[in-house]
Amino acid sequence: MAVIDVKDLRKTYRTPFRRKKVEALRGVTFEVERGHIFGFVGPNGAGKTTTIRTLMGLIRPTSGSATILGHAIPSRAARFRVGFLPESPYFYDYLTIGELLDLAGRLFGIGAHEREQRANRLIERVGLAHARSQSLKKFSKGMLQRAGLAQALMNDPELVVLDEPTSGLDPIGRKDVRDLILELKDQGKTVFFSSHILTDIEAIADRVAIVARGQLQAHGTPSELVTRTRLGVDVAIHVAADANVDELTKSASRVRRSGDELALMLPGDADVDAWLARARELGARVIAVEPRHETLEDLFMKKVAPEAKRDAR
């Protein structure tokens, strides 16, 4: 049984005064299997956060259905077993991290002793032990994101739903979050997270869904989604600063020359051996040769960018 099962989920808003219809979700359908890390990706306004808020019972769907851990949404029984980090989390800024976790623990009905133990463990885990006595008002965005992750894990959930968990984090913070997500998977938990950062999703997600304009554009494992066709070959060579490299760059794209270093991409069907032989004849020294396959970013740009550009116009 799927941990999250979404069928033809639709949400239509009406603007406050003109009562104009806005279709935020237009029939979203997907499933998340137990123990998987599921990446939900899409541009701004695609419907990611609306989908997540609908699943978490913050928004009522106009039509369609969804179940979480076998319970139809909105379900209090399911929420006992789910941890949720909202997008750009806003918490009561007069609380300390300990007080925030205590409040979360009380809402889950966790006993006082257990609450304290879990809170201490989580504060250490998300690296906020040094800020224990500070109110959340004094927290940076990254620290708030960590506090949000801690409160989402307070009930030791089976399913963790994270809306943009790496947003606002520096590279170290992003890596910490990625590691935490992988750790949760190792513990047998299911993680559903949305992100703009495609490399994060590609690095850790078992399955990915791309959403745009309130509809799913693609859905599958990263390897199913991206073609294994070679898009090109990235080559870097050393050449004399005054060498004429016109012949070498004729069929290439993305040519960059910096002093005696030349970087370019050859077409996917190029005869790389012949090209390298000719480069050596011209006195070049090869630094790197790397085939380039389609990435999630390429797929995302192919699926989403044309529509986003059209919308922008």
Next chain:
Amino acid sequence: MLGRIWAIALNTFREAARIRVLYGIVVLVLGSNLLAIVLGRMSMHEEQRVARDVGLAGIALFGSLTAIFLGVFLLYTEVQRRTIHAIVSKPIERWEFVLGKYLGMAIVLTILVALFALAMIGMLTWQHVGVSGAVVKAVLLAWGEVLTVAAIAIFFSSFSTPFLSGIFALAMWAIGRVTPDIEAAIRTGSSLIRSVARVALEIVPDIHLFSPSGRVVEGTAVSVHADFVSWGYVGLAWVHGLGWIAALLALACLLFHRRDFA
């Protein structure tokens, strides 16, 4: 269920305890009691009357204004600041959240009313005026008024902005305080005006029940300085208030239940 409601109440209490305006209101009430001493000295042998009137009016007035001030922001800011997202996504029902918010505010207001009453008792003691049963009843009635006004404010806060909620709550409080006067005034009006006013008065709590001093109750003129209302009256006024509190909170829960937190 009680644990979750208590968790929200405790958090609301923590939040209110950090609002500096509340400390300003406490200082204002203490100041008004000191003013009562000065006014009493200026009056011709009416120190006791002035002391009781100012003290009790301070509790009802400042208590009710504080209830409106706290109440109109209570639910609105939760939605506006999105703090509610991390709360209602946990296993708490929305009605439990509304009740918890009200309970937390009621605790804050009860503490404020107790502080105001202590300040008044201090002033009365300073003036060598004993604390009579009438004063105790009047304080209990003022407390009931404050809690009823808080429910009015939280009801409007469940669907409106603080500014509009404040206006609506103030209007409802003001009308509720003078409903007998309005009834008396419209007796001379046309039948249409009478019908409209009667419906309007039905949807406003009879807050005047909590300030009977100076009115005629069951054919007898009552005053906190002489013959005051019975304990039975105090009980009935509280039952009326609790009925309105329950109805307003039920409506607030219903409205809050239907909302999207986008």
